[in-house]
Amino acid sequence: MRKLPTVLVTTLISIVDMATITILFCHGNKFKHHLQQGLHHFSFQRSVFDLFVFGFLRFCLTMGLSLSVFRYSYDSIYRIRKIKTVIFIASLATSIYTIIKLLIRSEVPGTLTDKWFWLIFSWTHISCLWMSLHCLFLSKIYINIEVNNTSINKEDGDEVEREPLIGSSDEQSDQSPKTTAKVTIFRLFSHSKPDIPFIIMGFIFLTISSTGQIFIPYYTGEVVDSIVIEKSQKKFTQSIIIMAVISVISSITAGCRGWCFSLAMARLGIRVRNRLFGSVIEQEIGFFDKVKTGDITSRLTSDTTVMTDTVTLNMNIFTRNLILSVGIIVFMFKLSWRLSLLTLIAFPIVLGVSKVYGEYYRDLASKVQDALAAANNVAEEALSAIRTVRSFANEDGEKDRYRTSLDKAYKINVKQANVYAGYVWCTQLFELGLTVAVLYYGGHLVLTKTLSGGNLVSFILYQMQLGNCIDEIGEVFTGLMQAAGASEKVFEYIDREPVVKNTVKDIIDTESVIGQSEDESDKISGLIEFKNVTFAYPSRPDTNVLKNVSFTVQPGEVVALVGPSGGGKSSCINLLEHYYEPITGQILLDQKPVQEYDHKFLHNKISLVGQEPVLYARSIKDNIGYGLSSDITIETVQHAAGMANAHAFIMEMEKQYETEAGEKGQQLSGGQKQRIAIARALIRKPVVLLLDEATSALDSESEHLVQQAIYQNLKGRSVIIIAHRLSTVEKADRIIVIDKGCVIEEGTHSELLRNNGKYASLVQRQLLQTEEEVEERVISHDNDRLGVGIAKRDIGLHFRSTCLITSSSWH
Template sequence: MRVCVAVGCNLAFICVDIVVTTVLYIQGSSLEAFEDDIEGFNVRRSLLDLWGMVLLRACLLLGATVGVLWNRREGPRRVGRLRTLATLSSLLVLTYALVKLLVLSEEGGLAYQARFLGLFGWTCGAAVATALLWMMLARARAGQAAGEEENEGLLEVDGEGEGEEEGEKNTTGGKGEKGQPNSGATVGRLLSYCKQDSGLLATAFFFLLLSAVCESFIPYYTGKAIDGIVIHKSMEYFTKPMIVLSVLALVSSVAMGFRGGVFTLLFARLSIRLRNLLFRSLMRQEIGFFDANHTGDITSRLTSDTTQVSDLISLNINLFLRSFIKGAGYFIFMFGMSWKLSLVIIMGFPYIGLISQLYGKHYKKLTKEVQTSLAKANRVAEETISAMRTVRSFACEQREADGYHRQLTDVFRLNKKQALAYACFMWSSCISELALQVAILYYGGHLVVTGQITGGTLISFIIYELELGECLESIASVYTGLMQGVGAAEKVFEYIDRKPKHASEGQEAPDTLRGLVEFHDVTFSYPTRPDTDVLKNVSFSIYPGEVTALVGPSGSGKSSCVCLLENFYSPQQGQVLLDGRPVQSYQHDYLHTKVALVSQEPVLFARSVEQNIAYGLTDTPTETIIAAATKANAHEFISGLSKGYDTGVGEKGAQLSGGQKQRVAIARALIRKPRVLVLDEATSALDAESEHVVQQALNGAMENHSVLVIAHRLSTVERADRIVVLERGSVAEQGRHAELLARRGLYYRLVQRQAMGLEGGATDNVPRPPGAPPPVSLEEEEEWSEEEGGKDEHGAKY
């Protein structure tokens, strides 16, 4: 449908263009005059060349229209690739019309006749319309392609809409066609964050306007001063402009300083707001988001991208507004001095704009590639530094350094492309400015010789032209810088706008909670592996005052049950209930106050021991912290530290041993007095004596609480009131220790394997009911475990 509309508009315009141009050309003339123009054509007196422009426009649009009709599928795409050529052709037509106006103005009255003015105006308008209609044909495929893809089941992307899909991230608001972010909307959104600083913004604009206006008058009074010396030859005519020049320069300098300082402060506050919004958005994301995105990519958005946005946007918007206001003031003065010379300037504007647009689009693409490549390099560095002990233990320092160097080499390769693009842009920009200066000087000299302007006016105009050239160069470089900042801003907004797929905030917060946990036919798969069911129809209950143990080989789904209970993920089927309500229905803060987790590898923050134990709590008395540490058998070793409870634990608790970290984590859970306590191998790093003491403390804290224990040690499991055995994501057995041993099933084999590992193959200490099968060898058990077990893509057991 869109193709038909575009084709119809083009054909209609071609007919109208030919008719109107011909009517305007022959207005007041006869057919014989048309024949005379052909035979004795003179560019200074004839309008035949302007009429001939209609043939060029008609051929361009007719060729594009026929191509689209001939191949509706690929035609619009090919037309889009030639859009720059069509725009350049329209610019040439427009430039020729302006040159024709200047030529005829030198000849006398023909330039001011209604016949010429009408034909001149229509030619300029038709040139612009030709470029717009060409663009309409190029975009006509968008609506048609959607229908074709729906019918044929294909997914195709238009030439300018191609891009890689980055995970499952949302893009920023203000999109153009094909879902590409709109640069203008992105800049507008960035500026919208400055509304809170409207006073500072108004102050900055005031000084910006004052500085630009003062600078706009300086070339004008420079010309006046020169005329006072050359023409009037009077110190009076020379002194007055010089005094005005001095005042203007002083005011402009003061205003410029205030303007720069206020803009710097304004966009520093913008950077703080962006970082705050981004970090808060990251805190709202579901756990699956952090599974799918590397830490290096996320921190790159939070650090380098936000810095780049604030620096580039603040610098370039400041420069753009200054250059734009100054340029507008310069052009007004130039047009007042000589409209003919101003037309020469107008001819060069579209070409410089076209070059800037093409370069900006290419540079924006390169910038995104550079940011992605830098994020990959940062990811390698972050992973290596965070695992430095492992790297050192396997002697992989050189290999990791080589890998980081390869990533930096990719970044440098893209930087070379950026440098080449910048060099080509500067070359074309300088050539354009030089051509304008030569044209102005030559034509301006002609106007001075013929007495149409004075020498001082020409000098003022040349100064204005040089200043305007600097403004145009600044605007062109600003566009490039803005596109670089917009590219970084779009990546930041992807995370700011992303809505979590798993809502963690419910409404329930009852005054009392028994702690009854129920898994009802739960089926679950991780978002990163949606086709692999980690849990399959799992059902079991955890009762208050009882200890329930989850056992099973690696990969059977034990830790996945903990993740669901903690509301890190949502099951695909079934429900996880807490006191009869789904865990998703509870308020986030309430749920994680009532459900406490001590993981197998506890994470401590680079803060004091006291802050780690009271993490997430406010105004916690020191006595309460000491009581929790005592229950976890941690008070004694904490008291022996250099600063006691104020001792820093280092990054990720590196200053503490594994057993000490685990005891601090247990204290962090106990201080909340939870109704449900989850111990995921919580005592695995403790020695036998510490485990015994901690286990006694935990047993005392388990009264009237629901306790879920994941453990492989027989000493921990055999005390449980209920044991749930998982195999391949399903519940294989449930019961007490003695009952499960008597059944001689999976639990029995797991106990045998542990005993063999502890006793070097002997299984005499393992209770073996009468008639039980002989123990399985350790090699057979390991082979079976590898087949049954599994890990997620990050190496964690599930």
């Protein structure tokens, strides 16, 4: 809000408030006479001088606040924000004082017919509301302070933010400062729109059931009057029958109400989980680099449960108690307006306590969910790597880690329990005091013949019922705050837009690609180009893993990427798969950026076989056909397995292609998993095949089978191989050496050996490892110095001849 208009408006209203309260106090004339009467002959029951004094103090306070804001903007608004709760309490206390004055004044006959009293009584309540709003408006003023050509913008609850000073302060004040988006209850309810038919039916049954419950205390009082006072059998029987009918109808409709809301709650839970999982699964890979799996799992399980169950359940409870409260208040005023006013004093106090408690409880609930998410992450990490835990005998260590994580959640739970205990103490003590006050005042009314005994019994029953309603409404507010705290991360994930978008810019019918022949679906040739690519991972934005990298892979060409570990080879694969986007440069496929291809089409044309392929806890057939249509034929799967040299060992298994692979493929050996992964890649008939250390972790026999499966299926495909072993690299058409994020060499195997550069040193290092093994064997068999010298000479000849043979065989 802007300062000057707000201050002017609030000042004007304060003057109107003072003028009105003065006119009402002196009845429009003789102000001095009424003032003297109030000072010298003040009577709490008859005089309204105290209300005039409250009005004058209110005027001084509001005018003082407005003038201080006008004179000292920043300091005054800061103080107002600190004391606004005190002002709200003062306004509430004034209203309660006025109601108590009305009740005591009603004891004097004829005093309630004074119209001036009713006018000043009503205006006092209006003015108390205005004082709270006056404080709120002033606290919401934007402050613009110029400091060293910068503007400091502050609003309620915000930290100071410096922005470049552009234009006038009025222009600055229109710019909203950055605030943290808070989940609102309305956002929770908005997800229930598809369930409106069930909710409407539930509300209908709820209204019938609650309305029936409202009449039970009333007819209870009628029964008491018919027995004690009137001694009428007919009225007694009639009241009992009516109560029985109402009870039966209320019970039936209550059951129907529960069915409707339970069904709505289940549907809401499924919907929110689907939306959350759908949003998370669409996020870029960088998101999963930073967010732990256990955290996401916790949001999908505990947070969504708290969120959906609490919202629907509390909506049911709140509506039922709201209807009951309205009906009860109507009957209470019908029975005794005096006792009703005394009872309703409790409402603002309970709501105020619930508000303060609910906000603090929401923060604690959010912290509990975060702590449980951390504990779930520890458990998920340990259980997913149980073989590693067992091999290092670290079960006790993992239990300690999990126990420590749970202890953090427990400490926050202790705070929650303490706060809840304090809340219960306050509400219970207040309700007890209110009950004693109602009994005392109600007994006084019965003794003075103002209220009958049966009506007092009915009123007390209504008051007890209203107290339960207030308790449940307070718990509903707390529950909704807990749901809001739990749903903050849920909505944050649902609303999150992926940084790397899979937007369809190249219109291709991806659904028709799978299952077509190679000629029909071959819409790309496989030309790959990296042009001046610089890249850093989102989790490490200050470290460039690729620096101005450029190379080309021609259609049908086999290119090997070699170099020391951490040089950036796998990062090239990640960029080509469009897991990430480069900082600068482009990755082109058939002269078109990879981000312009449809996500599904791109990954049907590009297949990846990694060093540790992930298999799912499904059958081998489902793993090979993963991501394809469910009606894929077994013949297609078998053909792909045959190309991958996997068909033979699959057929030797008891259930063959229906054999379960186990979690992450743990029921299979490393070589078997690799061949199934190759079959999974080949079944898509890719134009580009990416092999990222596909054989590095295998024994010689498994490596031979996997390499045979790879190289017999390379024809007509553009292939990028990442490998360290010479036997894998030397067969490539071209070798690109990448070190420290830069391309330092490029050529064939023989060309790079003749250059005697980084690649030659890598090859020499592999061969020297073999030399050392041979030397150790020679020494163990013959300690003769001559024999050792001959062996070393033979090894040197072996290295040189290997290079020459490799070079000549390549040509």
